[in-house]
Amino acid sequence: MKKILYIAVAMAAFSSCEPEFNNPVDEVGFYDQGQVDLSTYVALGNSLTSGYADGALYIDAQENSYPNILASKFAFAGGGNFTQPLMNDNIGGLLFNGQAIAGTRLVLSYDASGNPFPTNIAGSPTTEVTNTLEGPFNNMGVPGAKSYHLVAPGYGNAAGIGSTANPYFVRMASDAESTVLADAAAQSPTFFSLWIGNNDVLTYAISGGTGEDRTGNLDPTSYNSNDITDPNVFAAVTSQVVNTMTSAGAKGVLINIPDVTKVPFFTTVPNNALVLDAGQAAQLTLFFQAVAGITTQGLINQGVPAAQAQQIAAQYAINFTEGANRWIIDVPATQTNPLGFRQMTEEERVLLTIDRSALQTQGYGSVAITPDVLQVLGKLQQGAQITEAEANLVIGAVNGIDDKDALDSSEINAIDTARSAYNSTLAGLAQQNDLILLDFEALFDRIAESGYQFNGGQVTTEFGSGGAFSLDGIHLTPRGYAIVAHEMIQAINEQYEANLPGVNPADYPTVFVQ
Amino acid sequence: MKTRFMTILALLALAHSYAGGFRVALQGQRALAMGHTGVAVVNTSEVAFFNPAGMSFLEEKLSVSFGMSAIFSNIAFQNEAFGYSVRSESSVGTPFNLYGTYKINEKLSLGIAVYTPYGSQVQYPDNWAGSHLVNDIELSAIFFQPTISYKITDKISVGGGPIYVSGNVNFSRNLDRSTTNTEGERIGVTIDQSGIGAWGYTAGLMFKPTDKLTMGINYRSEINVEARDGNADFRNIPENLQNQFADGTFDADLPLPAELSVGASYQVNGKWLVAFDYNRVFWNAYEALDVQFSNGLESINPRNYKDSSTYRFGFQYNASETFTLRGGYYFDESPVQDGYFAPETPRNNSNNFTAGLSVQISNRFAIDASFLYIHFNEIDASYDYYFENGQAAPFGGTYKNNAFIPGLGITYSL
16 A cells, blocks of 8 residues: 555656646647637638748748748637648749749849849759649638639639649649639638738739739730739629638638838839939930930921920920939820930839849930930030931930839829729728728838837848848748738737737748858 | 744745756765755765865765766746747756765875766757757766865864866757748757866865764855867858858856855754755856857857855654665755846756665665755746847746656765
8 A cells, every 4th residue: 555655656756747837828728719710711812822932932931921820820729720732842933844934932142242132042943833732722822813813713724824824723723613712612711811912913013014004994804914903803803702701600801902112122223323423413414404405406396386395395404413313214205295204203113123234334214325425415515506317316315214114103103093992992891791901001011111120120121131021022021921920810819809829020031041 | 933934935935036057966865865965964975075074074984975866857938929838858967976085094084076066958849939049058067076184173174175177068059030041941059068177176164063963164166167169060051151150169168156055964863863054156157158159259148147045954864774764855046037047047946855765785885865856936037138130039938847856876885
């Protein structure tokens, strides 16, 4: 009997060896899902939802997608398994029938003088699109998807790659004719998130506004990839998605569309990076005075009254000063701007992809001055007459930034107008369906303005070093996605009276140095 | 009286300070079983550590004892805000001690003591939430102490000796909270050096005013273990950052603090002995664990420990010719101050319970067994002096630790 007692005491000593908390966080009941059922979470969206970063989709980035981060926190309070259509490798890129159709991810490299620049990581993509995966997948984020693609049959049909289909959805679609929405709904989600609409304006923005604003056109099958989606089309699609997802009582989060023109892709190359010394400024000013003079003469020759001709031409007598000057940009030629160029305005943007060496060395964005042009300018200074050919030589030297390399104010307006309409739709849908509206627009404005602070750190929208944006200048870093997840959790905790653990952005990496 | 006692207890419970540091008080199986008391106990050659002055009070001509303990320690950590939950990997440390004393004559005794009073062995899972502070650490120091003791009168003796320390350090952590190479592997560093030599001393005095009462005092000096040109190995560094994080060597100082012990023992009768010790460890010396790397980097880690006390109580009961039973308790106060609770030695105040026995298996040989259970209360604590890009990034949560330490030894006497 005594022996048994000794053994019992010894056992107690051994078992008490594992320290136990009074309230262990990993025990059921510590956290709480509140009024929602997190058991089956499905995320709908585009590249931002898939985890896409650094210009590619790759395994590590997918692991750090905001839906996957969320699911890891949901697991503390009833959240179930969360599956993703993982890529085949960690370098990114796609093969279609063995041909590379998407490149590897960007990493940061350094040139000989220590300046960082993004470059594609070495290696060949190994993810073959036609190797379709066995679903279903909780993460239904499809890079490149626009709103109307979510309900487009055939979006996952390999035969349509290059036109109507999306290779990322081809990999994961349950069937060639299924839709993203159908595959999402088939999982009977109890909780969903929807972040769609970015690409409905973003592809237009990235093209420098070379696409068309399709507002008023209700047939998305007639759109090209760089067009702005009609807000009514957006409203119809998102309503359908929300109705379908909530039809069985699921709750969820709708995330609205941030001001895409504030991402580093549009803010890294300044619109006033034409830096001149006093002599250069004087020379450029002189040049544009010559352009104004030539234009006045030309208009008078065309029969425009002299006063009117001078008034129109006066816009070309652009004054340059020592220091930073805004670039010259090409715009459509009109009666009031017959030469079709002007200086950029403060809110206009230059794209990250512009040829920066052309800006620096070839007079791109100002004037391509040649010895011949200088000779004509000299003649004009001496008050000599010039020929029509010489006049054309001067006008032709104006080397404004092409439409594809910049966003002008009318293009920015078109984007803003559509985006505001999308966001109104999302706000209305959230309210009508007792869903959370995560105001990412406001959050992103705040980050762009003053950064996002977290325990012992902050991120800003600075390209390469700010920590929020990956090296493509458009998509977030894992840390950026962690912030999205954290904000979503805060919103869920508040609106659905849940108690879920937050996300520490410091635990997630930013850009990768090679 | 009772009220005052309760107040003291309440104050102890409230005291927001922590215990232990990397002191490992396991310097003798018999003493350990008695709450690690010993500065005024003359029992075996273990006294060479606890108070060298006591050697000349030993009755035996020759006494040798060897003992070893196995430390099974556990650390659990959690953070409610982010749902972190982690347990240190079970590590087993094996401190040991070897003592020998020899009576030259009635007054003079010589001895040798080899023991391991400082050490730490903690291993967290790779890349755990606090891996920018520590991933794993292994500190050990072996003390070699030739000792002499002289009995001035029948009641008073002195003793002491120089100490040579051979220290080893191996410490691994990640360089920050998230940076990886392109393969997704976190960047980190391991520093390693063994056989770092250093010198110190010990000195003690013992006083036996009566046959039954023994009093003692012992001082062991601070020993600064100076790692120089140890091996620093940086891992997972991207090619373009190789210059910044080149492998090389490191320098670091680790002070092993001085310790003052005073105590008394009382032989109640032929069967019962009780003992009390008070230890003051001068942890104030441990200001920082700063590491200078040969590549120009430095790692600044303030520790800012404060001096701490340990209160020990033990008893011994001679049950028979063969069996001697022992028990004890001590309260160990943490030297860690608020905001400096680093996960490499996450020790708060602890309550310690000891027990043991000796079995005299022959005239000359005895087996000594001991057992120590260390109980730490759950504690919310943080380390607030980690900086990233110039911004403080506190790391904290709730810690709960414990350790159980069985030990076995053998004593030979002539």
